Amino acid sequence: MSSVATLLLEQTDSLAKSSPSARTDAQLLLAHVLARPREWLAAHGEAPVSAEESAAFRTLCERRRTGAPVAYLLGSAWFYGREFIVNESVLIPRPETEHLVDEALRFIRGPMRVLDVGTGCGAIACTIAAETEARVDATDASPAAIDLARENARRMGVVERCRFHVGDLAESVLRERFDVVVANLPYIPTADLPRAPESVSFEPREALDGGADGLELYRRLAHQLPAILNNESLVLLEGAPPTVAGIACLAREALAGFQVAILHDHAGLARYVKAAALHLSG
Numbered sequence: 001m002s003s004v005a006t007l008l009l010e011q012t013d014s015l016a017k018s019s020p021s022a023r024t025d026a027q028l029l030l031a032h033v034l035a036r037p038r039e040w041l042a043a044h045g046e047a048p049v050s051a052e053e054s055a056a057f058r059t060l061c062e063r064r065r066t067g068a069p070v071a072y073l074l075g076s077a078w079f080y081g082r083e084f085i086v087n088e089s090v091l092i093p094r095p096e097t098e099h100l101v102d103e104a105l106r107f108i109r110g111p112m113r114v115l116d117v118g119t120g121c122g123a124i125a126c127t128i129a130a131e132t133e134a135r136v137d138a139t140d141a142s143p144a145a146i147d148l149a150r151e152n153a154r155r156m157g158v159v160e161r162c163r164f165h166v167g168d169l170a171e172s173v174l175r176e177r178f179d180v181v182v183a184n185l186p187y188i189p190t191a192d193l194p195r196a197p198e199s200v201s202f203e204p205r206e207a208l209d210g211g212a213d214g215l216e217l218y219r220r221l222a223h224q225l226p227a228i229l230n231n232e233s234l235v236l237l238e239g240a241p242p243t244v245a246g247i248a249c250l251a252r253e254a255l256a257g258f259q260v261a262i263l264h265d266h267a268g269l270a271r272y273v274k275a276a277a278l279h280l281s282g
Contacts, residue, residue, distance in 0.1 A: 002054050004030065005045030011061045018065045018197065025070055029060045032074050067197030079123040082130070084152050086121050089144035091207040093123040096265050100182050100236045100272055101127050103263070107180060107234045107276075108132045115139070115176075115228065117169055117183040117221060120207060122149030122162070124182055129158035134180070137173055139165045142206065169217065170224040177230045183221060184238040187247070189214040214243040215250065222254035229255075235275040244270045251275045 002010075008026050015022035031038040033056045034049070049057070060073050071077040071092045076085055079093040080101055086092055101124060108114065112134045116125040119138035126149070129136045136158075140146050146164045153159040165172040170181075187210040194200040200208070210216055218237060225235060235255065239247045244262055251260045251273050258275040265271040 001048045001050065003045065004034075004041055004047045004049060007049055007054060007057060008041065008045075011058065015061060015065060018067070025064055026061065028070055029064065029073060030057050033057045033060065067199050068202055069199045072202065077121075080127045080131075082127065082156065084121050084123050084126070085148060085155070087148065088202065089142060089204060090120040090148055091203050093121065096271055097124065097184050097238060099263070099265055100124060100184065100238055101131070103236050103272075103274060104128055104180055104182055104234070105131055108134050111135055112179040113137070113177065113230075114180040114182065115170065115173060115178040117181065118185045118207075118217075119149050119164070120145050120184075122152045122164070124184065125149065125162055125164075126153050126156050126158055128180075128182075129153070129161045130156055133161075135161050135163075137163045137165065137176070137178070139167050139170060139172055141166070141168050142204070169221050170228055174224065174227055176228060178228055178233065179230050180234045180236070181225065181229065182236045183218075185217040185221065186210040187214045187218070187239045187243045189242075192242075210243065213246065214239075215246045218247050218250055222250040225251075225254050232277050234277075235273075237273040237275075239270070239272060241270045244273060248273045 011026040012023045019025050027038050033053050071086050076083050077092050080098050110133055114128055114134045114136045116138040119125050119140045125136045125138035143166050146166050150164050153162045186208050188208050190209055237247050248260050248262050255275050259278050260275045262270050263272055263274055
């Protein structure tokens, strides 16, 4: 029978060639198999691990060696201090996307109406609902993603203030009006999509592929925005350094009377576009 310390050493060495965070990966996966906090492992290095648990751990590590993201192996990912269920049908929430939530929270007052376009696992929608009194609608073209988002909303106790719609971009809510629209849509140009064994290549292509120039979905959303915004509204659109300037141009063309700015993440990289009505942005 193997011990915790022995297994961690064995699989850290095994993962070292394929992962820059080999020890952390091994700790997370073993803690998951043992149903223990990660901190428990350090204090119980001599604890025995059953043959069944050892086999399950080695299987997860083998999948990690092929590039499978840790979040998919664990079945969850953390976002804004909350644990979300994730699987291969949705993009794994990124820390950078928390900037969109920060910006939205600074704006939202009372029961405003918020739309999260391309919600995926519901990380943005559920977080805004949990942090404010807003009523949140969320859309996604993937029925599997919407099912997962609903489940996350139930787990977080916000399902009564969240509505989820299967549909293309804002198509399913075009007759409604919103105070805040947030979108983290696919923005990677097709030619630049990651390939195995990169971990990102395991995420759904439809959540990554932004078309030839990375702007295809944002271009279509820009045409929909004027019809769904209230007069005093805020739009937040996530991108990346290669595409965020193009997203800003689309917002300027679509949103007359809005001040459009490109804002940066903690690493100083151009990360998202903020468009606010001129009389609100001063």
